Amino acid sequence: MDDRFENSVGIVETKRMRVVEEDSPLVLRCGKELGPIDVAYETYGKLSEKKDNAVLICHALTGDAHVAGYHKENDRKPGWWEDMVGPGKAIDTNKYFVICSNVLGSCYGTTGPVETNPKTGEPYGLDFPIVTIADMVEVQKLLLDKLGIKELLAVIGGSMGGMQVLQWTVTYPEMIKSAVVAASTTKLGAQAIAFDAVGRHAILADGNFAGGRYHGKDTPDNGLAIARMIGHITYLSEESMRHKFGRELRENSExxxxxxxxxxxxxxxxYQGQRFVERFDANSYLYIxxxxxxxxxxxEYGTLQKGFANANCRFMVVSFTSDWLFTAQQSEEIVNSLAAGGKDVSYCNIYSPYGHDxxxxxxxxxxxxLSGFIGSTYRPLSERTGEPEENETRSALPKGVKPGDHARRARVDYELISSMIDEGSKVLDVGAGDGELLTRLIADKGVRGEGMELNQDMVVHCINRGLSVVHRDIERGLSYLPTDTFDYAILSKTVQTLDNPDKVIRELLRVAKKVIVSFPNFGHWRCRAGLMFRGRAPRNKQLPFRWYSSPNKHFLTLKDFDEFCREQDIQVEKKIPLKLASRRPARFWSNILAQQAVYLTSKYENPAG
Amino acid sequence: MDDRFENSVGIVETKRMRVVEEDSPLVLRCGKELGPIDVAYETYGKLSEKKDNAVLICHALTGDAHVAGYHKENDRKPGWWEDMVGPGKAIDTNKYFVICSNVLGSCYGTTGPVETNPKTGEPYGLDFPIVTIADMVEVQKLLLDKLGIKELLAVIGGSMGGMQVLQWTVTYPEMIKSAVVAASTTKLGAQAIAFDAVGRHAILADGNFAGGRYHGKDTPDNGLAIARMIGHITYLSEESMRHKFGRELRENSExxxxxxxxxxxxxxxxYQGQRFVERFDANSYLYIxxxxxxxxxxxEYGTLQKGFANANCRFMVVSFTSDWLFTAQQSEEIVNSLAAGGKDVSYCNIYSPYGHDxxxxxxxxxxxxLSGFIGSTYRPLSERTGEPEENETRSALPKGVKPGDHARRARVDYELISSMIDEGSKVLDVGAGDGELLTRLIADKGVRGEGMELNQDMVVHCINRGLSVVHRDIERGLSYLPTDTFDYAILSKTVQTLDNPDKVIRELLRVAKKVIVSFPNFGHWRCRAGLMFRGRAPRNKQLPFRWYSSPNKHFLTLKDFDEFCREQDIQVEKKIPLKLASRRPARFWSNILAQQAVYLTSKYENPAG
Incomplete structure (x- = not known):
């Protein structure tokens, strides 16, 4: 056996299954009937006795069922997601039963325009009916039926694969425990449609296209190559093209x-165009x-939120910063719709220079x-004994930050914050950090917790420990969330670092019934005395920064915050000024003696209500 | 006469001039010879007696010499820049003599592949030699020679027109007083080359192309249309396409x-593709x-800075925020190279959703x-009597900001700052606002001043009043500028609003010999007392904001700044604590009595130096 087979599923085989018979054809979304339908698929790993470990992977535009491993011992290249799928890998074939099938309309074994039309004995060509993402999912569902799979631990896909995942959560919500949507969208925008349209034009205008009846003759290679080139440009980022090629000449210096x-x-x-025409069918490119x-x-449903109404799986949405084909903004729209509908959604916008690819x-x-998200779906946080999962070690914290650092800093807050929160309530932790506070609230108080965090590594860490967390800057607002989505929002030691603390607090008071705010008290006597007698901007354990390097953009005292609440019509339900040395509340002269304060605030009830 | 002719140059005519004879051909950059060469051009306005008011406009890829006016009374559309060129318009034909010629290789009257090759009596087709931007400029120069024009008040162009402008400043620096480069670049990146290459592929692959010998036969319309479509996508922004088209269907609802x-x-x-093939030649598209x-x-010159070495005109570089074909970053590279070489350069990144177009x-x-820049080149600020130019009224200040507001706020500073600056020195004003401070320093002290400003409307205002100003966030650094580019850098009441004041001050001390910093003193007794006795974050005339809405991200006292200078090895040459009520320096207890401070700082000289 080859070395490269060691961490691989090894030699695998594409199987083929008839899922629709000719005499009982499938009615497609376009209204036409299609049958027979065969599906090419691969599976790796073992279905558990409970049949609760099936993971469906959906491929992109020009992909196939061959996700991982090798077809032959001497294959030069493994499956298209070998990095991600295999024993001990993120999608761990030692734990999960992995399935991937070629999509309807493709040219890699599943029925498509290249196949023989039983009515004519000729390849379908353009007589093949137009297929949709929903039709593709329907055919996948028929395959799963044949395989006896009734539940999917996860459906995972990138790009067009992500569209299939989204369609799955809408069409068969009851079958799915979790969904991973990477670099995808719920709809193409005008620019993406335009690129596709020009690519199709190039194929249709090719002299060899012959109305799609090019089989056995010269194929429309020029047109298909041009379509692929256009596509390829959109898969890379300008930055990655610049770094990879710049203005370099291939052979000459002049x-x-x-x-x-x-x-x-x-x-x-x-080269990309040439390689592509050797492996792909022009008609399939048109159809897909x-x-x-x-x-x-x-x-189909009026709004996205209505579309997702019945979805009850965990969602993991992933975008990539330099992807300009399916942008982070499009992913955020998915996240916002899901969150607005009260769905369990996590999101990470991964920094990458590589564009859509x-x-x-x-x-x-x-x-x-993926490993953290699927792992914690398989074995939820609430069911764990406290032992970290094996896969948790994968997560990377920012340099110099150890897991728990955030927690240690927050510990003094923690007891007070925890004491303000009712058992089983729904909590949003803004600036969730490494997720320690949320994890403890889930463990101690049985809350349903969600995090919001700006730092990518922290987000990955949170997801890895099984938390639901959204990668987002709170300052961008929460307008997509309905009023009173949460029982509590926590803003722990963050208010003074915000650009617009007033807007954020008002917004949090809209989406949560109560907001817990903690901040360092700039009115503490050391700050006062430092400025009064030494004429210096405050610096101490709680405010350890120099004036020019401080992340604190605002200084406020307890009195300032009291007045702010009065002016903004915010009810202060509890106010705990904290002396850090004794870790006790300051009972007297709190604005002088407390280094820190924790407030529990709420909107004033409408008196008529 | 039609109404629409009122503010127009009216009926104009494209003229044609032979600039190269067949028997003395032009040697092109590719090494081949070309002759004869005819040039199609238009002119508007009147050349002044001094011949000092000629403005050359350079057109883009598919443009022509017909910039403004109408060819016939019943023309449906005017020239391509009618908005900008005409009597009383930005490029004012009452003041300036405007020239525009069709580029070499095009199909609108200047010699190109569609013309008859005198050697064969057939159209050139692909026998036409490859032409470059430098060749286009060479032909324009020959035209100007024929027209007897030895000096250009301005050369102006967008997109490929901007490339010609840049080439002009390099090839004929002595002829040019000012250059406007809009939405352009000194070189295409890999992505832009890729789009062009795919477009050319589509033309070359068209069955009708016939090696470029399609004249008198079916033309390669499919290929040319596809090339145009690809181009067109790159001319619009994703945002503008989304707003203009979204996912709307043209005719049906299903x-x-x-x-x-x-x-x-x-x-x-x-439609765009169809219209284009009716008006443009496929070979010309390949060549251009x-x-x-x-x-x-x-x-050609090793570095951009070396290329610009002999340029001594004023430069105005303009980019557009949503232009992803020739990006703001590419424009900034031009600006940086020019500034690094000590050239007079202004820059504005105009907010626009319209992309490259x-x-x-x-x-x-x-x-x-344009009107401000060309006008102040024609009649420099230093030569004016103080009367505002007529065209200055065009400039738009931000809502609620009146010209001079910034100045009034800065007035108290002004006297002190002015007193610190030597006559005739070179000054950078960071946060130049509406340019009042700079204008006064130019008038009173004869300084050579440049501004840097973040607000677009302020930038436009500065340019409009004849100042050189760069639209930029100082926090992004000045690494492109050599050490000691300026005698003084002024940071007036800005330090406390910066994210990284320490970095900015260090950077300014590198690019300027001396840095003048003014800031509100947070150590003033009212601030101290407010915090000490009232326990409140400071709020007063100098610090008028509430804690949560303050743009001030840092608070510092005179003592803080003193210590900062000590730690950072910055020499404090002068320090003027200012009592605002009396507008006098505070002689004693300055950190207590001064509301404000102005520092003159410098690097410590190397003791060995």
Missing amino acids: YSYDFDSEFSVETYLD TKAMDYFDLAQ AFLLEPITLGAI | YSYDFDSEFSVETYLD TKAMDYFDLAQ AFLLEPITLGAI
Whole structure:
């Protein structure tokens, strides 16, 4: 056996299953019937006795069922997600039963325009009916039925695979425990449709296309290559193209002064186009890009939120910072709709220079997220004994930050904050850090907790320990969330670092019934005396920074905050000024003696209510 | 006469001039010879007696010489920059003599591949030599020679027009007084080359292309249309496409479930492609995109800065926020190179949702910049009597800000700052606002002043009053500037609003010999007493904000700043604590009595030096 087989599923085989018979065809979304339908698929790992460990992977536009391993001993390349799928990997085939099937309309074994039309004995060509993402999912569901799988621990997909995942959560919500949507969207925007349309134009305009009846003749390679080149540009980021190719010339040091390809980026695209026409069918390209253009999850249901109404799985949404095909903004729309509907959603916008292709090129960060997310779905946090999961070690904290650092800093707060929160309530922790506070509240108080955090590594760490957390800057607002979504929002030692603390507090008081705010008291006597007698901006254990390097953008005292609450019509339900040395509340002269304060605030009830 | 002719140059005519004879051909950059060369051009306005008011406009990829006015009374559309060029407009034909010529290689009257090759009697086709931006400029120069123009008040161009402008400043620096480069770059990046290359592929792959010999036969319309569609996507922003088309269907409310164009964005691109093939030549498209791909100003000279070494005109660089074809970053590279070489450069990154096309679609802001910039080049600030120029009224200040507001606020500072500055020195004003301080320093002290400002409207205002100003966030650093570029840098009442004041001050002390810093003194007795006795964060005339809405991110006292200077090895040459009521320096207890302070700082000289 080859070395490279060691951490791999090894030699695997693409199987084929008839899921629709010719005499009982499937009615597609376009209204036409299709049958027979065969599905090409691969599986790795073992289905558990409880049948609760099945993971479905959905592939992208030009992908196939061959996710991992090798078809033959001497295969040069493994499956397309070998980095992510295998024994001990993020999608761990020692634990999970992994399934991937080729999509309807493709040319890799599942029925598509390249297949023989039983009515004519010829390849379908353009007689193949238009298929949609929903049709693709329908065919996957029929395959799972045949395999006897009634529950999916996770459905996972990137790009068009993510569209299938989203469709799954809407069409078969009862079957799914978790969903991972990476670099995807609920609908293409005008620019993405435009790129697809131009690619299809190039194929349709190719002299060899012959209305799709090119089988056995010269194929429309020029058109398909041009379509692929356009697509390829959209899969990379401008930054990655710049770094990879720049203005480098492929062979010469001088311009050739003709129209041959000479820049490296030109010859690269030529090569990509050439390789693609050797492996892909032009008609399939038309059909699958059209399916993507047509995908619009909200359209069918009026709004996205209504579409997701019945979904009750955990959601993990992932975007990549430099992806300009399916942007972070589009992922955030998914997250916002889910959160607005009270769904369990986590989100991470992974920093990557690799553009849309990043979902295939960021195995470390994406792997840490996937392993943590699937692992904690398989074995939820609330059921754990406190032992960390094996896969938790994957997570990377920022340099110099040890797990628990945030917690140690927050510990003094913790007892007070915890004491203000009712058992079993729903809590939003803003600036969740490494998730220690939330984890303890879940353990001690049985709360349903969600985090919000700005630092990517912290987000990954939270997800890895099984928490639901959204990667977001609180200052961007929470307008997508309905009023009183949470019982409590916690803003622990964060208010003074915000650009607009007043807006944030008002927003939190809208989405949560009560807001717990803690901050260092700038009115403490040491600060006063320092300024009064030494004429210096405050610096101490609680305010350890120099004036020019402080992350604190605002200084406030207890009195300032009291007045703020009065002016903003905020009710102070509890106010605990804290002396840190004794770890006790300051009973007298609190604005002088307390280094820190914890407030429990709420909106004033409407007197008529 | 039509109403629309009122503010227009009216009926104009494209003229044609032979600039190169067949028997003395022009040697192109590619080494080949070309002759004869005819140039199509238009002129508007009147050349002054001094011949000092000629403005050359350079057009973009598919443009022509017809910038403004109408060719016939019943013309439906005027020239391509009618918004900008005409009597009383930004490029004022009452004042200036405007020239625009069609570029070499195009198909609108200047010699290109569509013309007859005198050697064969057939159209050139692909026998036309490869042309470069430098060749285009060479031909423009020959035209100006014929017209007897030896000096250009301004050379102006957007996109590929901007490339010609840049080339002009490098090839004929002695002829140019000012240069406006909008939405352009000194070199295409890999992504832009890739889009051009795919477009050329589509033309070359078209069955009708016939090696460029399609004249008199079916033309390669499919290929050219696809190339145009790709180009068109890159000219719009994702945002503008989303707003203009979204996912709207052109005719039906339901999907048609076939491969016809049905989304509005598809039919729009079809239309654009169709219109384009009616007006443009496929070979010309190949040649001109290749010229753009080849353009690389730095390559010829080693570095951009060396390329610009002999340029001694005023530069105005303009980019547009949503332009992703030639990005703001690419414009900033031009600005940085020019500034590093000590050139007179202004820059504005205009907010626009319109993408690359914004240089044609933002006439108000761009017009204000052009009129102010050209006007003040024609009649420099230093030569004015103090009367505002007529065109200065064009400039828009932010709502609620009147010209002079900034100045009134800065007035108290002004006397002190002015007293610290030597006559005729070179000054950088960071946070230049509406430019009042700089204008006064120029008038009173004869300084050579440059501004840096974050607010677009303020930048436009500064340019409009004849100042050189760069639109930039000082926090992004000045690493492109050599050490001691300026005699003085002024940081007036800005230090406390910066995220990283220490970095900014260090950076300013590198690029300027001396740095003048003014800030509100948080150690003033009212602040002290307020915190000491009332337990409140400071609020007064100098610090008028509430704790939560203050733009001040840092509080510092005179003592804090003294210590900062000591720690950072900064020499305090002068320190003037200021009592605002008396507008006098505080001689005693300055950290208690001064509301404000002005420091003159410098690096410690190397003792060995």
